[in-house]
Amino acid sequence: NAGVTQTPKFQVLKTGQSMTLQCAQDMNHNSMYWYRQDPGMGLRLIYYSASEGTTDKGEVPNGYNVSRLNKREFSLRLESAAPSQTSVYFCASSVPNNEQFFGPGTRLTVL
């Protein structure tokens, strides 16, 4: 039982490049989330998916897109990376109204 897995662990991009962050969970959770973590700002929600087939914007969605591929997988795409998107990205999953389970994070640097 791996929980929540994320790939890659580290990534360096140049401004304007695109990439997709992958997330998968094996706990049969309906809800999945993408957060970014920046120093002194806690975790900010980018997008979430309440259930398979649905996605909704969070607090900071600009510059990102998401795909809920199936119940297990929820990907985050940066179409044209900007230095302001340098951050640590966390994926999480949960059942409604309960605790979230977090992946180990992806550390992204945009030059």
Add this chain to the structure above:
Amino acid sequence: AQSVTQPDIHITVSEGASLELRCNYSYGATPYLFWYVQSPGQGLQLLLKYFSGDTLVQGIKGFEAEFKRSQSSFNLRKPSVHWSDAAEYFCAVGEGTYKYIFGTGTRLKVLA
């Protein structure tokens, strides 16, 4: 708008001393409340949660937290801190069914 405030950005305690990390929330209904811990380079791990019932909740690693509705607080405590407790701690509130609001975190340093 709902919010979670952790007023202490950094806290330093000596090993063996007691610890209290503060958390205040703004939420109209009875909240779901959580404390998470994050070790360097790791994801967040749940320490404890409060949904209803007994306002003093026990968690893992010897942590406990008390929900005080009158003060809109959910402070985290530990009677005797160990060096391995050095980490960042986040308070969070469940907003509705699917969303969670996180505080900005408190970084704990433990002196040997």
